[in-house]
Amino acid sequence: xxxxxxxxxxxxxxxxxxxxxxxxxxxxxxxxxxxxxxxxxxxxxxxxxxxxxxxxxxxxxxxxxxxxxxxxxxxxxxxxxxxxxxxxxxxxxxxxxxxxxxxxxxxxxxxxxxxxxxxxxxxxxxxxxxxxxxxxxxxxxxxxxxxxxxxxxxxxxxxxxxxxxxxxxxxxxxxxxxxxxxxxxxxxxxxxxxxxxxxxxxxxxxxxxxxxxxxxxxxxxxxxxxxxxxxxxxxxxxxxxxxxxxxxxxxxxxxxxxx
Numbered sequence: 678x679x680x681x682x683x684x685x686x687x688x689x690x691x692x693x694x695x696x697x698x699x700x701x702x703x704x705x706x707x708x709x710x711x712x713x714x715x716x717x718x719x720x721x722x723x724x725x726x727x728x729x730x731x732x733x734x735x736x737x738x739x740x741x742x743x744x745x746x747x748x749x750x751x752x753x754x755x756x757x758x759x760x761x762x763x764x765x766x767x768x769x770x771x772x773x774x775x776x777x778x779x780x781x782x783x784x785x786x787x788x789x790x791x792x793x794x795x796x797x798x799x800x801x802x803x804x805x806x807x808x809x810x811x812x813x814x815x816x817x818x819x820x821x822x823x824x825x826x827x828x829x830x831x832x833x834x835x836x837x838x839x840x841x842x843x844x845x846x847x848x849x850x851x852x853x854x855x856x857x858x859x860x861x862x863x864x865x866x867x868x869x870x871x872x873x874x875x876x877x878x879x880x881x882x883x884x885x886x887x888x889x890x891x892x893x894x895x896x897x898x899x900x901x902x903x904x905x906x907x908x909x910x911x912x913x914x915x916x917x918x919x920x921x922x923x924x925x926x927x928x929x930x931x932x933x934x935x936x
Contacts, residue, residue, distance in 0.1 A: 789868030
């Protein structure tokens, strides 16, 4: 194959080959060995696994690019971070480089706050409990939730509540800086869910979005195309959130030499 093949790619293939020699249980093996009652259950789990890692990431990337195009100052700051990393590292896709993309990571989380890919979380109450009500008095201060009750949590409503986020409709990645995140009210960010059923692919999703955004922002400046109309219409009859009307963007080359 010659010297044209990057050493990092050679090492990746070598690691994969070695990894395959170990008898490990993977997702499909788990499905095959589990006591599924029928093929539809098997198919449902497989489809959920596929959609959770594909459609949600694609929608989130779309909204991230849209917000960067609508907020040039945010885009410039993200590009400055990438330019600094690019000039100091061998590759912006290395683990060390991705770890240094703190502002770009904040862009990902702020996109998830403003545009959560899942509109709501549904949970089943496992034990009867009393939930306090805000601004209530006397005996009306609590609501009783019985065991087995299905509870739906409106993620977007919480993410855009001014009690938890100042100027909630403003796209501001600094909300997720290390300093700001430490003072956030618990349970007010649900971009990946919460508790035992939090998204298993959270770290993978964030890394995937950082790689995609870094590769685009390093080489292009994004702006809104005139064919994009605002406000965006929402698609209500769908589990994941995506705009009903198309998003058109312009990509202008930056002519940056990637190391």
